[in-house]
Amino acid sequence: MKNIFLKFAYCASLLLIMHSVSPAQWIQTNGPYGSTVYTLAVSGTNIFAGTYYGVFLSTNNGTSWTEVNSGLTDRYVYALTVSGNNIFAGTGGDGVFLTTDNGTSWTEVNNGLTDRYVYAFAVSGNNIFAGTGGGGVFLTTDNGLNWTKVNNGLTNTIVYSLTLSGNNIFAGTYGGVFLTTDNGSNWTEINNGLTSMDVRSLAVSGINIFAGTWGGGVFLSTNNGTSWTAVNNGLTNTDVHALCISGTNIFAGTNGGVFLSTNNGTIWTKVNNGLTYDIIWSLAVSGTNIFAGTATGGVFLSTNNGTSWTEINNGLINTYIKSFAISGTNLFAGTNGGVFISTNNGTSWVKVNNGLKNTNINSIAVSDTNIFAGTNGGVFLSTNNGSSWTQVNNGLTNRQVNAFAILGNNIFAGTDGGVFLSTNNGSSWSRVNKGFRDYHIRSLVISGTNIFAGTYYGVFLSTDNGSNWIEVNNGITDYFTLSLAVSGTNIFVSTFEGGVFLSTNNGTSWRQVNEGLTNTRVNAFAVLDTNIFAATGSGVFLLTNNGTSWTQINEGLTNTRVNALTISGKDIFAGTGYGGVWRRSLPEMIICFNEIPSDFHLEQNYPNPFNPNTKIRWQSPIDSWQTLKIYDVLGNEVAILVNEYSPAGNYEVEFQSSVNGHQLASGIYFYKLQAGSYSQTKKMILLR
CATH class of the missing domain: 2.130.10.10 (YVTN repeat-like/Quinoprotein amine dehydrogenase)
Known part of the structure; x- marks a missing residue:
C-alpha cells in the first residue's frame, strides 16, 4: 500500500526545566499508608512510631498520625524512648536525636557516641543507656549532651535490646544476655540455659525476665539471669522481635504474628484476628491498648488483649x-x-x-x-x-x-x-x-x-x-x-x-x-x-528530546529515594522508598504538552466526505496491539493502515484513496479500530 503514514499526535514537545520561570514542584500524595514500623514509644497520651521515614506522632490512640521529622537528618529510626518531657530517637547512622516538644523539632545529641547505629534505649532515673550496632552500650547522665562508653565485660557489642529490673540493667546482644548492677561499669555474661544467643528483645514482669531470641523463641529467668528456661509451648514461630507486658499478660511479636501468654510463658496462644501482616517488629502498651508495629503493614491496635486487631495507619505515609x-x-x-x-x-x-x-x-x-x-x-x-x-x-x-x-x-x-x-x-x-x-x-x-x-x-x-x-x-x-x-x-x-x-x-x-x-x-x-524520566536514589532526572544531557528535577521532593515512575494524564508520579507516592504536574514543565488520554476514542475522519485524502485520529489510554483497517460496504478488507504494538497516546493516520496503485471507487467505506479489547467502527464517504 502506498502513501499511508502513521504519526504520534503528540506535540514535537520541548520540555523545559522551569527552575527560574515556573513554580512547578513535587507534592506528596495522601498515601499510601502503612509499611515499616520498627519501634513504638508511649508518652502520656502520645504514641510515637519510629519508621524508615522518620518519626510519626499520634495524639488519639492511632486514629491519625502526623510526621514529626524537623531536624531529623536520618529517617531510619530504630529506637525510641521517653525520659520525662524528653523523647530520644536512635537512628541507623546518625546517632541519637532529642526532642523536648513532642517531635516538633529534633536536635542531634551525639558527643562521645562513637557508634551511630543505635538499636535500643533504657532509662534509669537521669541515666539513659543506648545500645548500638557494634560499639556496645553508651551512657549519658545529661540528656544526651555527652555520652560515655560503658562496655567493661561486654564481650559482644552488637546490642539489640535493653531493659531494667530495679538496679539491674540487662542487655540483649548477638552473643546472649549481659547484666550490670553498677550502671554499666561492669557487665557479666548470663547465658546459662540460653540455647539461642541472638537476643532481639527483653521484658520484665516482677521477678521474671523474658528474652526473645531469633530462632530460639522465648526464654524465662526467675533469678536475674542466673539461669534460663525455654518457654515456647504454643509458640509456633520462634523468631521473636518484640516483647511487652500488660498486667499479667505477656505479648510476643514474631515473624508469625502476635502471641499471648497469661501464665508467664507456660502456654502461648496466637492472637492474630484482624492482623493482616504477620511480621511484628515492635509492641507497645498504653493503658488497655496494645500497639503492634509491623514490617510492611504499619500499626495495628488491640483494645481487648489481642482478641482482635484494627489497622490504624491514617497519615502514616511510610510505604515503600x-x-x-x-x-x-x-x-x-x-x-x-x-x-x-x-x-x-x-x-x-x-x-x-x-x-x-x-x-x-x-x-x-x-x-x-x-x-x-x-x-x-x-x-x-x-x-x-x-x-x-x-x-x-x-x-x-x-x-x-x-x-x-x-x-x-x-x-x-x-x-x-x-x-x-x-x-x-x-x-x-x-x-x-x-x-x-x-x-x-x-x-x-x-x-x-x-x-x-x-x-x-x-x-x-x-x-x-x-x-x-x-x-x-x-x-x-x-x-x-x-x-x-x-x-x-x-x-x-x-x-x-x-x-x-x-x-x-x-x-x-x-x-x-x-x-x-x-x-x-x-x-x-x-x-x-521523546522525553525520558529517570528514577534514582538521588531523585528524578530528565533527558529531553532523546538528547545527551540529563537535568535533575527534584524541586519539592524531600524523599529522593525514587524506585518507580509513571505518567498518568497531566501528571508524573514518583514512588519512593518509605515516603509514599509523589506527584508533579507536567504542563508546568512542558511548553507544548499533550496528555496521555484516560479513555479510548475513535474520531470521525476529516474531511468527510473526502477526495482523495482523509485523516483518522484516535486515542488509547493503554499500551496495546492496535489495528486500523478499511472495509467496503460488502465487508471486504480494503486496506490495513495500522497493525502494531503501540504505547498509550494520541494517534493520527492519513489515508489516501489508492491501494496498490489502484484508485478506489466512490462510495461508502468503514474504518475499524481494534486496540486491546476496545473495538469501534465508523463510516466514511469517498466522493470523487
Missing part, C-alpha cells in the same frame, strides 16, 4: 513503592505491603489485597481489564481493579517475578528463572528461555514486535515472542542491568555501575548517555514521547 501501573483513570501502586489503588490522582489510596497471598509486589502490569501483580510468590491476577486476586502460577516454575511485558495477547513474566509466557491471561505459563546466558530477568520492554530483556548478563532480544533470544550488548560496559525503556526507535537501558546506555538500532550497538546524571544507578524510567 516498587512499581506502578495505569488502567484508565486508575493508578495502581505496588508496595512491600501489597497493592494500593487511587482513582483520584493520589488524593486518596485504598489497599486492595484481598486474595493476595504474597504482598511484596515487585511489578504490576495491565492487559485490557486484567491486572497482573508480580510477587515473591508468583503471579496474581485481578479482573476487578484489585477488589480480589487469584494466584495464577500453573507452569511458573520460578515464583520470583520481577517484571512484566505485554504484547497483544501474550503476557511475559521476567523471573529469577528466566522468561515465562502466557497466552491465556495467566491460566498457564511456559518457559521461553532459549539463548539466554543468564536467567535473572530484571526488566522487560516491548518495541514494536521486539522484546528486550535486561538480565545480570546484559540485554537480550527476541523477535519471535520469546522462542529465541540473542545477546545485544555491543557497547554496554556493565552487564548488570536494572531497567529498560523505549522511546520511538530508541532503547534505553540502565546498569548497576555503568549508568544509562542508548541504542538507536534495536540493540545492535549502544552508547553511554550519562552527562548530568549525578546518580547513574537508574531504578526505573518513564517516557513521554
Whole structure:
C-alpha cells in the first residue's frame, strides 16, 4: 500500500526545566499508608512510631498520625524512648536525636557516641543507656549532651535490646544476655540455659525476665539471669522481635504474628484476628491498648488483649513503592505491603489485597481489564481493579517475578528463572528461555514486535515472542542491568555501575548517555514521547528530546529515594522508598504538552466526505496491539493502515484513496479500530 503514514499526535514537545520561570514542584500524595514500623514509644497520651521515614506522632490512640521529622537528618529510626518531657530517637547512622516538644523539632545529641547505629534505649532515673550496632552500650547522665562508653565485660557489642529490673540493667546482644548492677561499669555474661544467643528483645514482669531470641523463641529467668528456661509451648514461630507486658499478660511479636501468654510463658496462644501482616517488629502498651508495629503493614491496635486487631495507619505515609501501573483513570501502586489503588490522582489510596497471598509486589502490569501483580510468590491476577486476586502460577516454575511485558495477547513474566509466557491471561505459563546466558530477568520492554530483556548478563532480544533470544550488548560496559525503556526507535537501558546506555538500532550497538546524571544507578524510567524520566536514589532526572544531557528535577521532593515512575494524564508520579507516592504536574514543565488520554476514542475522519485524502485520529489510554483497517460496504478488507504494538497516546493516520496503485471507487467505506479489547467502527464517504 502506498502513501499511508502513521504519526504520534503528540506535540514535537520541548520540555523545559522551569527552575527560574515556573513554580512547578513535587507534592506528596495522601498515601499510601502503612509499611515499616520498627519501634513504638508511649508518652502520656502520645504514641510515637519510629519508621524508615522518620518519626510519626499520634495524639488519639492511632486514629491519625502526623510526621514529626524537623531536624531529623536520618529517617531510619530504630529506637525510641521517653525520659520525662524528653523523647530520644536512635537512628541507623546518625546517632541519637532529642526532642523536648513532642517531635516538633529534633536536635542531634551525639558527643562521645562513637557508634551511630543505635538499636535500643533504657532509662534509669537521669541515666539513659543506648545500645548500638557494634560499639556496645553508651551512657549519658545529661540528656544526651555527652555520652560515655560503658562496655567493661561486654564481650559482644552488637546490642539489640535493653531493659531494667530495679538496679539491674540487662542487655540483649548477638552473643546472649549481659547484666550490670553498677550502671554499666561492669557487665557479666548470663547465658546459662540460653540455647539461642541472638537476643532481639527483653521484658520484665516482677521477678521474671523474658528474652526473645531469633530462632530460639522465648526464654524465662526467675533469678536475674542466673539461669534460663525455654518457654515456647504454643509458640509456633520462634523468631521473636518484640516483647511487652500488660498486667499479667505477656505479648510476643514474631515473624508469625502476635502471641499471648497469661501464665508467664507456660502456654502461648496466637492472637492474630484482624492482623493482616504477620511480621511484628515492635509492641507497645498504653493503658488497655496494645500497639503492634509491623514490617510492611504499619500499626495495628488491640483494645481487648489481642482478641482482635484494627489497622490504624491514617497519615502514616511510610510505604515503600516498587512499581506502578495505569488502567484508565486508575493508578495502581505496588508496595512491600501489597497493592494500593487511587482513582483520584493520589488524593486518596485504598489497599486492595484481598486474595493476595504474597504482598511484596515487585511489578504490576495491565492487559485490557486484567491486572497482573508480580510477587515473591508468583503471579496474581485481578479482573476487578484489585477488589480480589487469584494466584495464577500453573507452569511458573520460578515464583520470583520481577517484571512484566505485554504484547497483544501474550503476557511475559521476567523471573529469577528466566522468561515465562502466557497466552491465556495467566491460566498457564511456559518457559521461553532459549539463548539466554543468564536467567535473572530484571526488566522487560516491548518495541514494536521486539522484546528486550535486561538480565545480570546484559540485554537480550527476541523477535519471535520469546522462542529465541540473542545477546545485544555491543557497547554496554556493565552487564548488570536494572531497567529498560523505549522511546520511538530508541532503547534505553540502565546498569548497576555503568549508568544509562542508548541504542538507536534495536540493540545492535549502544552508547553511554550519562552527562548530568549525578546518580547513574537508574531504578526505573518513564517516557513521554521523546522525553525520558529517570528514577534514582538521588531523585528524578530528565533527558529531553532523546538528547545527551540529563537535568535533575527534584524541586519539592524531600524523599529522593525514587524506585518507580509513571505518567498518568497531566501528571508524573514518583514512588519512593518509605515516603509514599509523589506527584508533579507536567504542563508546568512542558511548553507544548499533550496528555496521555484516560479513555479510548475513535474520531470521525476529516474531511468527510473526502477526495482523495482523509485523516483518522484516535486515542488509547493503554499500551496495546492496535489495528486500523478499511472495509467496503460488502465487508471486504480494503486496506490495513495500522497493525502494531503501540504505547498509550494520541494517534493520527492519513489515508489516501489508492491501494496498490489502484484508485478506489466512490462510495461508502468503514474504518475499524481494534486496540486491546476496545473495538469501534465508523463510516466514511469517498466522493470523487
